[in-house]
Amino acid sequence: MAAPKMFDLSGNVAVVTGGNGGIGRGIALGFAEAGAAVAILARNEDKNRGVLAELERLGVPAIALKLDVTQRDQLRPAMENVERKLGPVSILVNNAGIAVMRGAMKFRAEDWDRVVETNLSSCFFLSQIAAQSMAQHQRGKIINIASEYSIFGAQSGIAYAAAKGGLVQATKTLAIELAPHNIQVNALIPGWIDTDLTVPAQSGKFFEEIITRTPAGRFGKPEEMAGAAIFLASHASDFVTGATICVDGGFAIR
Ligand code: NDP
Numbered sequence: 001m002a003a004p005k006m007f008d009l010s011g012n013v014a015v016v017t018g019g020n021g022g023i024g025r026g027i028a029l030g031f032a033e034a035g036a037a038v039a040i041l042a043r044n045e046d047k048n049r050g051v052l053a054e055l056e057r058l059g060v061p062a063i064a065l066k067l068d069v070t071q072r073d074q075l076r077p078a079m080e081n082v083e084r085k086l087g088p089v090s091i092l093v094n095n096a097g098i099a100v101m102r103g104a105m106k107f108r109a110e111d112w113d114r115v116v117e118t119n120l121s122s123c124f125f126l127s128q129i130a131a132q133s134m135a136q137h138q139r140g141k142i143i144n145i146a147s148e149y150s151i152f153g154a155q156s157g158i159a160y161a162a163a164k165g166g167l168v169q170a171t172k173t174l175a176i177e178l179a180p181h182n183i184q185v186n187a188l189i190p191g192w193i194d195t196d197l198t199v200p201a202q203s204g205k206f207f208e209e210i211i212t213r214t215p216a217g218r219f220g221k222p223e224e225m226a227g228a229a230i231f232l233a234s235h236a237s238d239f240v241t242g243a244t245i246c247v248d249g250g251f252a253i254r
Contacts, residue, residue: 006236010035013086014233015079017069017126018096020047022195022222023145027093029054030226031233037061039082039089042096043068061086069096069122070114079129088137091233092130094123094167095145099197104158115159120166127170127185131178140183141233144171146244148189148251168244175242184241186232191248194219216249 014031018024019040028038032055039062040051048064055062063085067078082089097119100111127142134140147164154161168187175185192198192210198219201207211217228247231237246252 007230007234008035009091009230009234012036012090012233013039013082013088014091014093015039015041015082015089015126015130016093016095017041017067017122019093020044020051020064022197023190023193023225024093024095025051025054026222026225027095027229029058030223030230031091032058032060032062033226034230034234035060036091036233037086039086040064041067041069041078041082069126070117072122072125075122075125076129079126079133083133088133089130090134090137090139091141091143092126093143093145093229093233094126096122097145097197099157099160101154101157101160101200103156107158112159116163116166119160119163120170123167124170124174127174131174131181131183134183135178135181138182140178140181141237142171142174142178142183142185143229143232144168144185144187146171146187146189148191148248150187150189150244151252171244172242179241182238184232184237186237186240186242187244188225188228188232189244189246189248189252190220190225191246191251192219193222193225195222210251213254214249214251215254218249220247220249 019028020042052064149161150164150168171187
């Protein structure tokens with residue numbers, strides 16, 4: 001069944017960081033199904049190749065680039081490489097993320113730097129590069145993948161919570177500044193999604209607590225993030241900016 005026209009992403013070029021992993025892969029495949037050309041940017045080349053093959057099977061132009069988003073000097077060359085191969089980037093999803101869960105009293109400086117650089121700083125610098133190009137075309141969509149810890153405190157993982165909280169504020173601030181260029185900037189808050197990142201939370205007492213607190217009574221699947229991402233990437237959301245949308249089975253309301 002064809003997607004309604006307002007959700008059609010044909011003619012768009014989408015960049016998804018961390019596109020070889022759980023949520024990033026789900027969003028990248030969703031974009032491809034909606035007709036976008038897709039570039040995935042991540043470090044692991046084997047995983048990159050696997051998802052690239054899936055994207056190609058959907059019949060859209062696609063590339064996978066090896067990129068460590070914490071290497072600031074590599075961000076602009078990577079984005080330029082995407083534009084050379086696929087055309088001007090009109091959608092950026094800042095999805096690459098890591099978590100280090102350790103108590104604040106013993107949190108190491110190198111872990112703080114790594115988590116904040118991956119989950120917050122790289123999102124801003126990639127957005128800055130993308131926005132410079134999008135502004136020339138007077139259209140663009142930036143989607144930041146935030147977290148329930150953007151809203152709530154975390155029992156451990158101080159850097160993760162601080163970075164994800166900052167990402168929502170960065171989303172709002174960029175949304176204001178970029179609105180005159182017809183660039184919409186929004187954030188998605190996944191609930192507990194079944195990916196490599198959440199393997200430690202998928203058993204034991206913590207798992208039971210999550211299931212009890214989630215009205216839907218289960219973890220989400222990575223592909224369930226795609227619908228909201230397509231909305232935020234498409235004309236359907238042209239009057240939506242600076243928003244934070246939960247895709248969480250109701251976790252945030254309980
Ligand atoms: P995964 O671990 O499955 O995927 C993480 C992705 O990020 C991988 O593709 C990984 O690829 C990439 N990545 C990590 N570090 C870097 C880096 N330095 N440079 C480039 N790519 C990097 O986790 P999820 O899919 O669960 O997480 C995706 C996003 O969703 C993250 O931002 C996470 O914080 C957020 N999130 C997830 C939730 C969940 O329940 N799963 C809940 C709330 C938020 P590679 O290792 O090859 O570089």
